[in-house]
Amino acid sequence: MKDLMGMMGKVREMQARMEKVQQELDATEVEGRSGGGLVAVTLSGKGDMRRIKIDPSLLKPDDAEILEDLILAATHDAKRKVEAELQQKMGEVTGGLPLPPGMKLF
Secondary structure, X not given: OHHHHHHHHHHHHHHHHHHHHXXXXXXXXXXXXXXXXXXXEEEEOOOOEEEEEEOHHHOOHHHHHHHHHXXXXXXXXXXXXXXXXXXXXXXXXXXXXXXXXXXXXX
8 A cells, every 4th residue: 555655646746747847848949940040940848839030041932932841841850859858858757657658748
């Protein structure tokens, strides 16, 4: 019975840490870039797009398709960075608690 009570205490601690991490992720911003920095996309730690910056040299009518591809690439770059940040923070929260493969807590 002590083991069960101890485990419940650890679950409560983990929940509190997860809430804190969720708040930190919402405040975190990650920037992805493409085209040598000509396009930058900023995402929140939860993956919500917050900003897009486009170098004025790309704003030519004939370059629309290139610009679209660069925005997509910058978004993917930022998304990968968000996922890496999330994995790091989740490792801190779970403290080595074994979770099933592929299980996401956010």
